[in-house]
Amino acid sequence: VVPVAKTELKKVRSLLTRKGRREHQMFSAEGIRLLEESIRFRFWPRAIYYAPAVLSDRGAKLIKQFKRSHIETKQLTTRELNSISDTKMPQGLVGVFSLPEITAPELFQSRCRRLLLCENISDPGNLGTLIRSALAFGFNVVLLCGSTADPFAPKVVRASAGSVFGLRMAQVLTKALVEFVVNTRMTVIAADLNGHSDDRLTDRKLGQRRFLLAVGSEAAGLSPEILSRADLRVRIRHSRNVESLNAAVAGSILMKRIYDTMN
Amino acid sequence: VVPVAKTELKKVRSLLTRKGRREHQMFSAEGIRLLEESIRFRFWPRAIYYAPAVLSDRGAKLIKQFKRSHIETKQLTTRELNSISDTKMPQGLVGVFSLPEITAPELFQSRCRRLLLCENISDPGNLGTLIRSALAFGFNVVLLCGSTADPFAPKVVRASAGSVFGLRMAQVLTKALVEFVVNTRMTVIAADLNGHSDDRLTDRKLGQRRFLLAVGSEAAGLSPEILSRADLRVRIRHSRNVESLNAAVAGSILMKRIYDTMN
Numbered sequence: 293v294v295p296v297a298k299t300e301l302k303k304v305r306s307l308l309t310r311k312g313r314r315e316h317q318m319f320s321a322e323g324i325r326l327l328e329e330s331i332r333f334r335f336w337p338r339a340i341y342y343a344p345a346v347l348s349d350r351g352a353k354l355i356k357q358f359k360r361s362h363i364e365t366k367q368l369t370t371r372e373l374n375s376i377s378d379t380k381m382p383q384g385l386v387g388v389f390s391l392p393e394i395t396a397p398e399l400f401q402s403r404c405r406r407l408l409l410c411e412n413i414s415d416p417g418n419l420g421t422l423i424r425s426a427l428a429f430g431f432n433v434v435l436l437c438g439s440t441a442d443p444f445a446p447k448v449v450r451a452s453a454g455s456v457f458g459l460r461m462a463q464v465l466t467k468a469l470v471e472f473v474v475n476t477r478m479t480v481i482a483a484d485l486n487g488h489s490d491d492r493l494t495d496r497k498l499g500q501r502r503f504l505l506a507v508g509s510e511a512a513g514l515s516p517e518i519l520s521r522a523d524l525r526v527r528i529r530h531s532r533n534v535e536s537l538n539a540a541v542a543g544s545i546l547m548k549r550i551y552d553t554m555n
Numbered sequence: 556v557v558p559v560a561k562t563e564l565k566k567v568r569s570l571l572t573r574k575g576r577r578e579h580q581m582f583s584a585e586g587i588r589l590l591e592e593s594i595r596f597r598f599w600p601r602a603i604y605y606a607p608a609v610l611s612d613r614g615a616k617l618i619k620q621f622k623r624s625h626i627e628t629k630q631l632t633t634r635e636l637n638s639i640s641d642t643k644m645p646q647g648l649v650g651v652f653s654l655p656e657i658t659a660p661e662l663f664q665s666r667c668r669r670l671l672l673c674e675n676i677s678d679p680g681n682l683g684t685l686i687r688s689a690l691a692f693g694f695n696v697v698l699l700c701g702s703t704a705d706p707f708a709p710k711v712v713r714a715s716a717g718s719v720f721g722l723r724m725a726q727v728l729t730k731a732l733v734e735f736v737v738n739t740r741m742t743v744i745a746a747d748l749n750g751h752s753d754d755r756l757t758d759r760k761l762g763q764r765r766f767l768l769a770v771g772s773e774a775a776g777l778s779p780e781i782l783s784r785a786d787l788r789v790r791i792r793h794s795r796n797v798e799s800l801n802a803a804v805a806g807s808i809l810m811k812r813i814y815d816t817m818n
Contacts, residue, residue: 417680421801428793428800451801458796530691530814533721537691537807538684538714544804545811551793 293367296341301368304341304376304388310442313391319444321454322377322386324351329454330387331357337387339364343373346384355385378446391444394462399433400476404460405502406431407478408547409469411518412438412509418540419443420451422507425544427455429551434461435504437469438515466517473521479503480522481550482514483542487525493549505550507543510536556630559604564631567604567639567651573705576654582707584717585640585649587614592717593650594620600650602627606636609647618648641709654707657725662696663739667723668765669694670741671810672732674781675701675772676802682706683714684803685770690718692807692814697724698767700732701778729780736784742766743785744813745777746805750788756812768813770806773799 306312307320318338321330330337331354340358342365347355359365368376376386398404408426413419419441426434434443441448443461464472473480479501481493506522508514519525528537528545536542569575570583581601584593593600594617603621605628610618622628631639639649661667671689676682682704689697697706704711706724727735736743742764744756769785771777782788791800791808799805 421804424797424801425804428797430794453797453799453801455797528811529818530811531693534687534691534716534718536716538687538716538803540801541684541688541804541807544800545808548791548793548808555792 296366308378317391320388321449323383326454327387330457333457335457337389339388341366341368342385343368343370345370351384394460404433407433407504409435409506410440413440416441416447417451420448421540422543423452424455425547427458429547432459436463437466482506482522482525484525485527487527489529490526494553510539559629571641580654583651584712586646589717590650593720596720598720600652602651604629604631605648606631606633608633614647657723667696670696670767672698672769673703676703679704679710680714681803683711685806686715687718688807688810690721692810695722699726700729745769745785745788747788748790750790752792753789757816773802
């Protein structure tokens, strides 16, 4: 077993922070379930770090699978592994991945037909849940703007249950987004507490065009720049006993409704 | 200003733990939004603790409102308030409430027509979100069993956005629950990855009877005891790209569908 240099471990540990991810253009994901998802979506890690002492049988099989796929696997002590892990009970394996880049031309591709925009979704759990629901309900791009959390932060990756490996994500500026929407003549649907009832979303016309669903923060909703571009503003019909729904729940309910309308 | 005894502060601080809440049969809730919700639902605190130095104008108004409603308000130093708070940025006010009790006869009342059962929902954020959606979609009772989080834990109360004040909640044993369901001839709808598609929930017959919607953990689903009592097992139709949805999202989507069917 070749020992792993301290500087390398320090680098991997830095991926737990936004600064480290930016600097190295990499992120990490740990645990059996997430790494299984990375394989399923053929989103290959640059390297896997593992500590044999904490590995379950399923974990050991996964390491073998990575080895067979010619992924570099590096053995660590339990203590070293804990130092690069973000969880209380590490499962003994951490993967390191290149940050994917999505370019403007890719976004313009007509394959990207169903887009979710998350504006000011700062809670990592909510963002991860929205990404998971997006993949579940047939969206293929998630755009992020404003103060939305970093989609490759450990909490977001975990809350997404590995869905970050299954779709394209891109951080965008509101101005660029508005241009993009105008240029592509995309239909914009905005979640808005003052909008029409979500019954409107059953309209079949949705299925004929590319569209973007925009979801904002619970407290403030979407910004005027985005709201003013909306072709349809929808609110989720519910009892008056609550003011609003959780942002991830609201976004997921709208995505489900769109999915049911189109499939 | 009469200083508050250290033993009293210790007691309030203990309400941040399950043990403390059980021992004193009380819980605490902090911040402007949550305490405004407690007023809206007339779920009155036994006392309010506040630190004038950190109170915003809205917070100061709220303190006045509690005083007018003859709620005991007790002034603390900022440091004392921080010691009884669970958040990083306390807003300067903490309310202390009696744990509500819900008795079996109350549950049997026919007013409790729409019940949500949470089995093994251990994540506090997911439980709070489910409680919030339950109130939003016309459910009036939330039952908790198995390893479900304590509904009066600070994180659950926060994630519920104060909905814990707006509906009845009760911890139940699975055995008692099954008896209750049999005795009341309640319709049981179970969230189940192997169930029928959720299109079935549009059936109008739902509206004519009392029913219970049961939601289990993402990993294991509902227990056989509950699944075997289900009149209808439903899964949420989604793409095969993900294995399952977040538990709070899944439960909320089913509640919304039921709400739309019945309203």
